[in-house]
Amino acid sequence: MSSSEVAKQLEYLFKPEAVAVIGASRKPKKIGYEIVRNLLEYEYQGKIYPVNPKAEEILGLKCYKSILDVPGRVDLAVISVPAKLVPVVLKECGEKGVKNVAVISSGFGEVGNVELEKEIVDIARKYGMRLLGPNIFGLVYTPTRLNASFGPRDVLPGNIAFLSQSGALGIALMGWTILEGIGLSAVVSLGNKADIDDADLLEYFNADPNTRVILIYMEGIKDGRRFMDIAKKVSKNKPIIVIKAGRSEKGAKAVASHTGSLAGSDVIYSVAFRQSGVLRAISFEEAFDWARALSKLPPPKGENAIILTNGGGVGVLATDACEEYGVKLLDMPEDLMEAFRKYMPPFGSPKNPVDLTGQASEEAYRGAFEEALRDPRVHSVILLYCETIITDPVLLADVIIDAYHNAKEKKPVVVNFVGGEASDKAMRKLEREGIPTYPTPERAVSALAAVYRWARYSGHI
Ligand code: COA
Numbered sequence: 001m002s003s004s005e006v007a008k009q010l011e012y013l014f015k016p017e018a019v020a021v022i023g024a025s026r027k028p029k030k031i032g033y034e035i036v037r038n039l040l041e042y043e044y045q046g047k048i049y050p051v052n053p054k055a056e057e058i059l060g061l062k063c064y065k066s067i068l069d070v071p072g073r074v075d076l077a078v079i080s081v082p083a084k085l086v087p088v089v090l091k092e093c094g095e096k097g098v099k100n101v102a103v104i105s106s107g108f109g110e111v112g113n114v115e116l117e118k119e120i121v122d123i124a125r126k127y128g129m130r131l132l133g134p135n136i137f138g139l140v141y142t143p144t145r146l147n148a149s150f151g152p153r154d155v156l157p158g159n160i161a162f163l164s165q166s167g168a169l170g171i172a173l174m175g176w177t178i179l180e181g182i183g184l185s186a187v188v189s190l191g192n193k194a195d196i197d198d199a200d201l202l203e204y205f206n207a208d209p210n211t212r213v214i215l216i217y218m219e220g221i222k223d224g225r226r227f228m229d230i231a232k233k234v235s236k237n238k239p240i241i242v243i244k245a246g247r248s249e250k251g252a253k254a255v256a257s258h259t260g261s262l263a264g265s266d267v268i269y270s271v272a273f274r275q276s277g278v279l280r281a282i283s284f285e286e287a288f289d290w291a292r293a294l295s296k297l298p299p300p301k302g303e304n305a306i307i308l309t310n311g312g313g314v315g316v317l318a319t320d321a322c323e324e325y326g327v328k329l330l331d332m333p334e335d336l337m338e339a340f341r342k343y344m345p346p347f348g349s350p351k352n353p354v355d356l357t358g359q360a361s362e363e364a365y366r367g368a369f370e371e372a373l374r375d376p377r378v379h380s381v382i383l384l385y386c387e388t389i390i391t392d393p394v395l396l397a398d399v400i401i402d403a404y405h406n407a408k409e410k411k412p413v414v415v416n417f418v419g420g421e422a423s424d425k426a427m428r429k430l431e432r433e434g435i436p437t438y439p440t441p442e443r444a445v446s447a448l449a450a451v452y453r454w455a456r457y458s459g460h461i
Contacts, residue, residue, distance in 0.1 A: 003203045003206070003207075003230075003233075004207070006200050006203040006204065007203050007204050007206075007207040007208075009099070009100075009130050010100070010130060010196070010200065010201070010203075010204040011204075012075040012076060012099040012100050013076060013099075013100040013102070013130065013132065013139065013196075013204075014139075014141040014144065014146065014186065014204070014208075015141070015144050015146075016046055016074075016075030016076035016099075016100070016144075016146070017046045017047065017073065017075055018046050018047035018048075018049065018070075018072055018073060018074050018075055018076075019039060019044070019046060019047070019048055019049070019074070019075070019076045019077070019078065019146070019148060020048075020049040020050075020051050020064075020067050020070060020074045020076070020077045020078070020093075020098070021035050021036050021039070021048070021049070021050050021051065021077075021078045021080065021148075022051040022052075022067060022077055022078070022079045022080065022081060022089050022093075023051070023052065023079060023080035023081035023085075023089075023104075023105075024036050024050030024051060024052050024055070024058050024063065024080075025052065025058070025080075026052070026054075026055050026058055031080050031104060031150045032052070032080040032081075033058070033059075034150040035078055035080060035104070035138060035148060035149065035150055036048065036050050036058055036059050036061065037059060038138075038147040038148070038149060038150065038151075038153050039146070039147060039148060040059055040061075041147075041153055042140075042145050042146070042147035042153055042154075042155075043145045044144070044145050044146050044147065044148075045144070045145060046144075046146075047072060048061055049061070049062075049064055049067075049070045049074065050062075050063045050064070051063065051064045051065070051066065051067050051070070051089075052064075052065075053065045053066070066089075066092055067089070067092050067093055067096045067098070068092050068095060068096055070096070073097065074093075074096055074097075074098050075098070075099050075100065076098070076099070076100045076101070076102065076148070077089075077093045077096075077098045077100075077101045077102070078101075078102045078104060078138060078148050079093075079101055079102065079103045079104060079105060080104040080105060081105060082105060082107070083105045083106065083107030083108060083113065083116060083134070084107075084116075086103060086105055086116075086120055086134070087116075087119055087120055087123060090103075090120055090123045090124065090129075091123055091127075093127070093129065094123060094124070094126065094127025094128075094129060095127075098127075098129055099128075099129060099130070100129060100130050100131075100132065101124065101129055101130075101131050101132070102131075102132040102133055102136060102138060102139060102148060103120065103131060103132065103133035103134035103135075103136065103191075104133065104134070104135075104136055104137070104138060104150075105133075105134050105135070106134065106135045107134075107135075108120070108134045108135060108192055108194070109135075109192045109194065110135050110191075110192055117134065117192060117194050120134065120194065121194050121195050124195055125195075130195060130196055130200075131194060131195040131196060132188070132189075132190075132191075132195070132196045133189070133190075133191040133192060133194065134191055134192055134194060135167070135191035135192045136167065136189035136190065136191035137149050137150055137151050137167050137170060137171050137189040138150060138151065138189055139186070139187065139188045139189060140155050140174070140184070140186060140187040140188075141185070141186045142155055142156075142157040142158070142183075142184060142185055142186065142210075143157070143185065143210045149171075149174075149187065149189065150171075151170070151171040151174045151175075151187070152171070152174045152175045152178060154178055155174055155177070155178065155184055155187060156177065156178055156181065156182065156183045156184065157183050157184070157185070158182065158183015158184050158185060158295065159183065159185050159210060159211055159212040159213065159295050160182065160183065160184050160185060160211070160212070160213045160214075160215055160288075160291045160292075160295050161184070161185050161186040161188070161201075161205045161208070161211040161213070161214045161215070162174075162177070162184055162186065162187050162188070162215050162216075162217075163186075163187075163188045163190055163198060163201055163214070163215070163216045163217070164187070164188070164189055164190060164216075164217040165190045165191070165193070165216075165217055165218055165219050165220075166217055166219065166245075166258070167189055167191065169217060169284075170187065170189050170217065173217075173284060174187055176284075177288070180288070181428065181431060181432065182288055182291075182292060183295075185205075185208065185210045185211040185212075186205070186208075186211065188201060193222060197221070197222060197223070197227075198216055198218065198221060198227055199223065199226050199227045199230045199231075201214075202214060202227075202230050202231060202234045202240065203230060203234070205234075205238070206233075206234040206237055206238055211238070212238060212239075212294070212295045213238060213239050213240075213241065213291045213294045213295040214234070214238060214239070214240045214241070215240075215241045215242075215243075215287055215288070215291045216240070216241070216242045216243070217243045217245070217284070217287075218242055218243065218244050218245070219244075219245050219246055219255045219258065220246070220255060224272065228272050228275070228276045229276075231273075231276040231277065231278050232275070232276040232277060235276060235277030235278060235454070235457055235458065236277065236457070236458050236459070237458070239279060239290075239291075239294040239450075239454040239458075240276075240277070240278045240279065241278075241279045241280075241281055241287050241290050241291055241294070241450075242273060242278050242279070242280055242281070242287075243280075243281050243282070243283070243284055243287045244266075244269050244273070244280060246266070247266045247282075248266075252266070277454070277457035277458070279450050279453060279454060286443075286446065289436075289438060289443050289446060289447045289450075290446070290447050290450035290451075292431070292436045292447065293412070293414060293436040293447035293448065293450060293451050294450060294451055294454060296434050296435070296436050297412040297413070297414075297436065297451055298410045298411070298412060299412070299451065299454070299455040299458070299460035299461070300379040300380045300411065300412050300451065300452065300455055300460070300461060301379050301411075301460075301461065302379035302461055303328040303379060303452070303461060304328060304329070304330035304377060304378060304379045304380075305322065305327050305328065305329055305330065305378075305379065305380040305381070305382060305448065306329065306330050306332075306352050306353075306354060306372055306378050306380075306381055306382070307319065307322075307329065307352060307353035307354065307381075307382045307384060308353070308354050308356065308365070308368050308369060308372060308381060308382070308383050308384065309353050309354065309355055309356065309383075309384040309385070309386075310355070310356050310357060310358055310359075310360040310365075310384075310385055310386055310388065310391070311355075311358065311384065311385075311386035311418075312349075312353075312355055313386075314384045314386055314416065314418060314441045315353030315355055315384060316353070317440075317441045317442060318353065318382055318384055318416070318441040318442075318444070318445050319353060321441060321442045321445035321446065322382075322445055322449075325445055325446050325448075325449035326449055326452065326453070327380075327382075327445055327448055327449050327452060329352045329353075330352055330377060330378060330379075331352070332350065332351055332352050333377065336350075336371075336375060336377065336378075337350035337351065338350070339371050339375075340354050340368055340371060342367060343356060343360075343364040343365075343367040343368040343371075344356045344357055344360065344364065344368075345357055345359060353384075354368060354372075356368055358386070358388050358390070359388075359390055360390070360391065361390060361391060362391055362392070362395050362396045362399045363399070365383075365385075365391075365396055365399055365400070366399045366402075366403055369381070369383065369399075369400060369403045369404075370403050370407070373403060373404070373407040373409070373411060373413075374407070374408070374409075376409075378411070379411060379412075379461075380411055380412040380413070380414075380448060380451075380452075381411060381412075381413045381414075382413075382414055382416075382441075382444055382445060382448060383400065383413060383414070383415045383416075384415075384416050384417075384418075384441055384444070385415075385416070385417045385418070385419075385423075386418050386419065387417065387418065387419025387420060387422065387423045392422070393417055393419060393422040393423045393425070393426035394422060394425055394426045394429065396426065397417075397426035397427070397429045397430050398429075400413075400415065400430060400435065401429070401430065401433045401435065404433075404435055405433070412448060412451050413435055414435075414436050414437075414438065414444040414445070414447050414448045415427070415430055415435055415436070415437045415438070415444065416437070416438045416439070416440060416441045416443070416444040417437065417439075418439070418440075418441075427439070
């Protein structure tokens with residue numbers, strides 16, 4: 001099947017005109033009830049049809065005894081009935097002409113029930129339906145306000161698509177992104193990947209204008225070659241970040257007993273990811289650090305980064321991190337050093353790191369930052385700040401935001417503020433304004449390094 005055919009088929013998974021919930025429950029806290037509630041309260045605009053033979057009405061919506069009784073067309077059916085009932089309701093979905101099904105139910109391949117899993121895939125194929133799952137918590141697509149999951153409701157809109165093979169971790173990370181203010185285009189629970197897998201979703205999100213970065217939590221892949229072939233192509237267009245769990249020998253054993261996947265040789269994965277342009281993150285913190293930068297920043301036009309700081313210590317830490325992660329610092333030309341000298345006292349240093357010193361004011365930062373944004377020899381900026389009594393972090397954030405948005409040429413900028421409550425407030429403001437911000441210099445540099453790795457792979461530099 002061609003990539004455009006895959007993307008077209010999955011269009012109805014994320015942009016359905018009508019959704020049926022089969023196994024919609026009358027009882028709060030049951031999965032089939034919470035999915036209907038999420039669909040309603042996240043304000044999905046399409047039609048919602050609860051299906052339950054024993055109920056007349058659920059959450060104010062008319063209930064149907066079978067999907068075959070639903071009057072209009074149904075693009076997506078979310079199935080939440082016990083595993084043994086799934087084949088029957090799935091056949092009815094096929095007869096109804098449903099295009100995509102998301103099977104929430106557990107009790108298939110993950111517990112050794114391989115035959116039952118094969119049976120539902122065969123039914124889906126027979127009727128030309130694509131099947132997500134089984135053994136999933138559902139899916140979210142923020143542009144259509146579709147929350148067909150039993151995870152947290154208030155997922156923030158953004159342009160990172162997050163795919164998770166793990167259920168509980170996926171749900172927990174949905175909540176964590178809300179807390180951290182990270183916006184997502186989609187959350188997809190992959191579960192047993194009996195039909196739709198990572199590679200299909202790469203094809204979809206590659207073509208999706210609402211997604212800029214694809215982030216995957218992965219334990220194993222069934223068809224490694226296909227994944228790598230597609231990833232190689234997609235990475236040229238959009239960054240793919242993968243957290244591949246089961247790196248250690250004991251971790252691999254844990255993977256086998258968790259999702260039944262074969263973790264495979266970790267070295268092979270690392271090499272294959274590198275060859276396909278996939279950015280491999282070690283932790284979810286690192287993955288989302290990178291995703292925030294990659295989803296917000298333009299690719300750099302060249303290798304030369306500069307560090308602007310008011311603290312020598314963080315400047316040195318960032319320099320070490322640049323060396324470690326592969327970010328090249330600009331060898332400062334004389335005339336540029338001269339230009340920076342205007343914004344620092346005589347005991348400052350205009351070399352790279354540019355140390356404006358602890359007495360730097362907001363306006364000194366403005367001058368130096370604007371200089372860096374203006375000069376074509378500077379391709380990216382690492383802006384560091386240690387909270388002092390001389391500068392108000394929130395005012396400094398305003399200055400940075402103003403200079404960044406008014407710059408003629410857009411360059412990647414990462415920011416690290418070290419300090420207390422005021423710095424935290426300032427960082428949140430910067431982040432909301434599209435400037436990725438980190439609590440340590442190392443995390444800021446690591447994110448910029450990911451932007452560079454992707455820019456090199458995709459041919460931007
Ligand atoms: N069509 C539609 N609805 C049906 C039905 C049918 N053929 N047969 C029964 N139902 C109704 C039930 O009456 C019930 O509604 P009610 O609560 O109003 O009575 C509802 O569907 C659910 O059925 P029930 O038998 O109560 O199952 P359950 O809600 O206890 O469990 C699952 C269903 C799918 C949630 C459960 O089997 C399961 O797999 N849980 C694990 C899910 C999970 O963790 N997934 C992975 C996450 S990462």
